[in-house]
Amino acid sequence: MKILNLISRIIVGAVFIFSGFVKAVDPLGLTYKFSDYFIAFGIQFLDPIALPLAILLSSTEFLIGISLFFGYRYKLASWILIIFMSFFTILTFILALTNPVADCGCFGDAIIMTNWQTFFKNLCLLPFTVIIFVYRGEVTILYSSLKEWIFMFIYAIVIIFLQAYSLRHLPPLDFRPYSIGTYIPEKMVVPEDAPMDEYRTYLYYEKDGKVKEFTEENYPWQDTSWKFVDSKHVLVKKGYEPPIHDFSMFDEYDYDNTESVLENRGYTLLLISHNLPKANKYGLKSANKLAVSASDNNWLFYCLTASSKPEVEDLSKSLDLEYRFFTTDEIALKTIIRSNPGLILIKEGIIINKWHFRDFPDPEELNSVYMAQSLTKLRKDSERTTEFFFVSFVFLIALSIRFFIPVRFLD
Numbered sequence: 001m002k003i004l005n006l007i008s009r010i011i012v013g014a015v016f017i018f019s020g021f022v023k024a025v026d027p028l029g030l031t032y033k034f035s036d037y038f039i040a041f042g043i044q045f046l047d048p049i050a051l052p053l054a055i056l057l058s059s060t061e062f063l064i065g066i067s068l069f070f071g072y073r074y075k076l077a078s079w080i081l082i083i084f085m086s087f088f089t090i091l092t093f094i095l096a097l098t099n100p101v102a103d104c105g106c107f108g109d110a111i112i113m114t115n116w117q118t119f120f121k122n123l124c125l126l127p128f129t130v131i132i133f134v135y136r137g138e139v140t141i142l143y144s145s146l147k148e149w150i151f152m153f154i155y156a157i158v159i160i161f162l163q164a165y166s167l168r169h170l171p172p173l174d175f176r177p178y179s180i181g182t183y184i185p186e187k188m189v190v191p192e193d194a195p196m197d198e199y200r201t202y203l204y205y206e207k208d209g210k211v212k213e214f215t216e217e218n219y220p221w222q223d224t225s226w227k228f229v230d231s232k233h234v235l236v237k238k239g240y241e242p243p244i245h246d247f248s249m250f251d252e253y254d255y256d257n258t259e260s261v262l263e264n265r266g267y268t269l270l271l272i273s274h275n276l277p278k279a280n281k282y283g284l285k286s287a288n289k290l291a292v293s294a295s296d297n298n299w300l301f302y303c304l305t306a307s308s309k310p311e312v313e314d315l316s317k318s319l320d321l322e323y324r325f326f327t328t329d330e331i332a333l334k335t336i337i338r339s340n341p342g343l344i345l346i347k348e349g350i351i352i353n354k355w356h357f358r359d360f361p362d363p364e365e366l367n368s369v370y371m372a373q374s375l376t377k378l379r380k381d382s383e384r385t386t387e388f389f390f391v392s393f394v395f396l397i398a399l400s401i402r403f404f405i406p407v408r409f410l411d
Contacts (some may be wrong), residue, residue: 008128013068020062022110026171028338030054034107040100051119072148078136085129092119109175170312177243178336187244194240204229215242249326262349273341274333276307283341283357291323293363306330
């Protein structure tokens with residue numbers, strides 16, 4: 001049982017650490033997922049607490065995993081774990097039956113899972129959870145409560161700092177299909193041999209005041225006494241869906257400019273704002289200078305938004321915005337960049353860089369020589385940032401392993 005308890009702690013702890021970490025890297029992604037569920041269940045009034053819930057959930061998962069792995073406040077974590085798993089196993093079963101939102105978001109964008117897959121994942125973890133809870137008193141306490149709380153506090157600071165950084169800038173790890181280096185047209189292609197969506201057609205006919213349901217195989221096509229009433233098509237099997245399937249750019253005349261923009265051989269700056277009225281006004285106004293500089297260097301500059309034409313016109317007048325607006329799907333815009341507004345630079349359909357509105361480049365940087373130097377610097381800075389997060393995380397894990405794992409896991 002000691003070995004089984006050890007295995008249970010490793011499996012559940014690793015899953016919770018990974019789940020909490022990938023959510024913490026992209027807190028806005030989980031926020032959008034909460035909002036989708038609130039809309040699906042008709043409780044949109046809870047939307048203001050979507051972000052706090054996202055931060056709380058990712059932090060809780062991460063800290064539960066840390067506690068299971070290293071034994072800090074182990075009994076308390078065992079109680080939280082059994083309550084957590086019991087609640088979410090029931091919840092994911094309900095979500096699997098109703099399917100209000102296709103992607104559960106349990107592993108963020110790192111691993112996409114359906115609601116049924118999430119339920120079965122929880123079902124697999126439940127026996128290990130029970131073992132951990134039943135044998136929660138078997139772990140030897142080596143340090144005082146104060147020291148263990150200090151260790152947990154340090155990990156809490158790390159995970160909260162990661163989320164704060166991701167919110168104020170951009171996620172240091174991008175698991176979405178619009179990451180830097182992506183060739184957008186390639187992600188929009190459907191292979192010739194890809195499976196297509198499969199639908200079942202139901203036909204409704206009326207006779208003697210009664211409506212009966214038929215399929216295409218058994219409907220009464222030869223019996224003229226039946227009168228056709230209605231039909232419906234139900235998706236029975238989902239076909240292949242390319243990673244990028246909802247990206248388009250329609251101008252004020254409803255003309256699709258997607259192909260021309262993606263094929264442009266020069267640089268194109270795209271200002272992204274899924275909701276203009278809620279966008280940061282400083283960011284929208286700062287983009288004016290970038291638009292002027294882009295024009296001087298023969299670059300294209302457009303703002304992609306899902307807001308209505310009246311909202312676009314009102315905001316353009318009030319802020320004296322000088323750039324052109326295209327309409328794009330709101331979900332696609334939220335996926336492209338976690339900033340409102342945000343900025344992406346593309347060339348011949350390849351995403352070269354992305355900026356949060358707090359990190360917009362200076363207008364003087366928008367020339368070929370200076371831009372090349374700036375992109376090299378930004379790429380190195382981005383790599384250093386990612387390395388910093390990984391090194392810090394690994395260091396804290398290694399520090400704990402050095403002092404605690406050998407003894408605790410042998411108890």
